[in-house]
Amino acid sequence: MDNWESIIPFLIIIPIAIWTKQVLPGLTLGLLVASYIVEPSLLGGIEKMTSYLIGSLAKEPKLQVIGFLYIFTGIVNMISMTGGIKGFIEITSKKIKTKKQAIFLIWITLLGTFISPNLRIVTIAPIMKELQEKLNITKERVCFVIEASSLPVIALIPIATAFIGYMTSTIEMSLGGSENSPYSYFLKSIPFNFLSLSVIALAVIYSIFGHPKLFNGNKDINESKVNLEKLPKNTDTQKNSETQKEPKPINLFIPLASALGLSIFLSWWDGYQKTSDILKAFIAADVSRYMLIAIIITLFITFIQFLIEKYPLKKLVKAFFEGGNKLMPAFFLFALVWGLSLATKDLGLSQFITSTLGTIPSLWIPPITFVLGSVLAYFIGSSWGSWGLLMPIGVSLAESSDISLALMIGIIFACGTLGGLTSPLSGTTVTISKIMDLEIMAYSKYKIKHTLIPFILSVALYVASSFIF
Template identity: 35%
Template sequence: MYGSIVSLIPFFVVIPIALWTKQVIPGLGVGLLIGAYLVHPSLFGGLQSAITYVVKEAATSSNLNLVLFLYGFGSFVGLIRATGGVTGFSAWVTKRVQTERGAFGLTWVSSLATFMAPDFRIITIAPVVKHVFNKLGVNTQKVAYAIDVTSTPLCAVVPLGTAFVGYMVGLMHTSLDHTSSTYTPYRLFVSSIPFNFFAWVMLAVGFVMTFFVGKRHEKSAESTERADTIQAHRRRLSSVRHAGAMVTAETGAIGGVARGVINHKKTKDHHDNEIPDPMEIVSGRVQPSAVNLIVPLCVLLSLTLGLTYWSGYSNGGRGAFQALVQANASAAMLQALVVTLFFMFVFYAFRRQPISRTMFGFMQGGNEMMSVIVLLVLIWAVSAVSSDLGFSQFCQREITRFVPQMFIVPALFVFGCVISYFIGSSFGTWGMLMPLGFSLAAGGAGNLPLIAGAVFASGTFGGFASPLSDNTVAMATMMKLPVMSYANYKTKSAALAAGICVVLYLLFEWLF
């Protein structure tokens, strides 16, 4: 059984269930149970084995640090939202834009302050720029696209201070445990960033479409958008009324549109089962203040850079780049986050924020990251059980024997794009494909940074373009666009970017 086709069974289970349910966690749970029973085929042996895999992987020091980082990062965002930092930043920006080009420029520049997570960027920026662009008469789909293209693609290539970085470094750590590579997890992640071709190409394509697409294309898109909006108006009317009641008059801001209507989309009964987001209710009752976002963000980024450099310097790194490479970045990011959270409690106390509000923001924000944490723990466990079944050895032996080497990386990228588009999850795609990619790299299919970059690129495609992506749904909801129409609008340029990426991966495999 070891190293045979049986080792593929957990992944043969995970992917179809994820495609069928449009959820990755159920597929991972079933795949883990089946893999555990293959290792220990007895009545309760498999069940106990599955539990042991979960506990063992979650209790590993580096993995536990990542869990704490993800929960703490959610708390960081929750504190900013609960204290009016998001709504204050939105109101501050609204007063400073007068022209279409200036508004698009602001949309792109604002990514420097909101790059921490795609959902956070959408919730912060979309209500602001929608209000501004409505006054300027700019096509709504183009506005939404400009925000979206600077969300997931940008977050995927920022090397510090985001939940994406923590998750990606965690995947690197898990995959490297089953190889003989000398890379550290963070160093490998940084090395893979140039090979996330989809993120870079999509940013370039998005920049061109934002600033250089002619008026003729905008009018055509706006006509299609208007027709689709009229067709969908009746189906959406009650939801829009419900969400609109929670939006502030001046900012058009958060007020429940993002989370409330996303929950509306996820419920089967759109009229009766909608559950309002308590975070939005609380944030709507506080005085908006951009300072409550800007100051903590500056503190977090400064501490992250400083502690990362100090970690690398202490490990023998000399010079900025060498120090970053030598650093224990995961530990440095966690330390920076913990110090920032302590600072935020003191800072908000001096700004007369009640402790009940800050504690609510801390706990509620952290709890919103639990789905990501559960996803990651299951990925660790499935990777461990597949390793015990000989998954890596089988892939090295069989795939590299039958598939020409120069086509393996492009094929892995295309396969990942298909999966991520149908499940709408970049994190889920990365978790499912990274073990396979590392096994292929060990068999000579490509170097680790190139393989990792291709996997990250394929997940980025789905996170950006899929109609099932939370980002697509959130953006369409906040901008009052039909989801499928907006997804199709994005998919055209995403497909072009993906095609360019296939050529680039072929060239790199052939030349290098």
């Protein structure tokens, strides 16, 4: 069996990720082992690992992704410090009088908090907790709608989120040489992320008509308090409460409008110069580059705005770097995933998958990939980690068969979305359980019940897609 050693890194990464409940240790050891397989000498493996890490970060698109995420997160922290997010929430929550209005508020707040799931949770959940207690809404219902309107939605948004740069980079690192841009493949994959689309549709139905009694589960779940001493403290929320000034929604609206408007316009303008086709401009654009340019301009605008409002420059600079520095573990994850991609190419992962799965009918590959990938993502508990691990495999499967590449990319994004949404190891699960005083495993089981229908529907749709695409 040719190139069988290409799967050894994954046989190391996956068990360690499940055992340690973290992705980084497994990725580090997996990359080290892969490097020593390529260069089996005392220092050769370390030198090769260093080469993979530096080589993965040295490319301009990768630096653009890192730069955008760092600046964007720094701006968000400045917005939070100056009361922008708090002001937006207070404006939208003033007239909430009924349960349906409270649930509807969760969806409305997407307009100001679609940047990342964690941002939505730490800003929306405390407000919804107060409304939940006042209006006697089931905690699990509130939490599920918050989460269903977070990761599944953000994973589909093609611009100005903290996810888009990383998602397109996982495609780019897996493709190798390709005439089409990674961003164009991301756009084409959106309709095939059936899990996200199904969860959103189901959450909307539950928001309007309420949850079926079948899903209510244990009635005592609301009274099951989480042990707060055993959970990481929500330092972000504590810091924000200590440093926030009076609520100022304009401190959210102006930076957000600037980031969105400039990202959309500059990306479109770049693509329009290349294709002169208004509708195809975004596909032809160098989106990562112009999103970075847009966020740099937004950074200057934000600093000027807050300085005019007489916020101390020292505090603004501190808030900016505190926000950006929170992503340093994520950047290390990027480097490891990108480096592993280079290593597996040298080891011949694509050729191994081609020779191994050649006997499996192509029609069964999409649903099998989704089921197995979802199980792996559930135990990993990280959407980003799952996407980084599974994308090279998904692309290799598509290239070795007659399966649509956009379909396989959509499947991988669906797997990571499921894991990040339902896993008890997920950061969003832990955070929202702490804020809402829910027991983590009980709430995780509650979410699994709600995602069972979207999961089964997704499997059926992937089976059907195999016959069409």
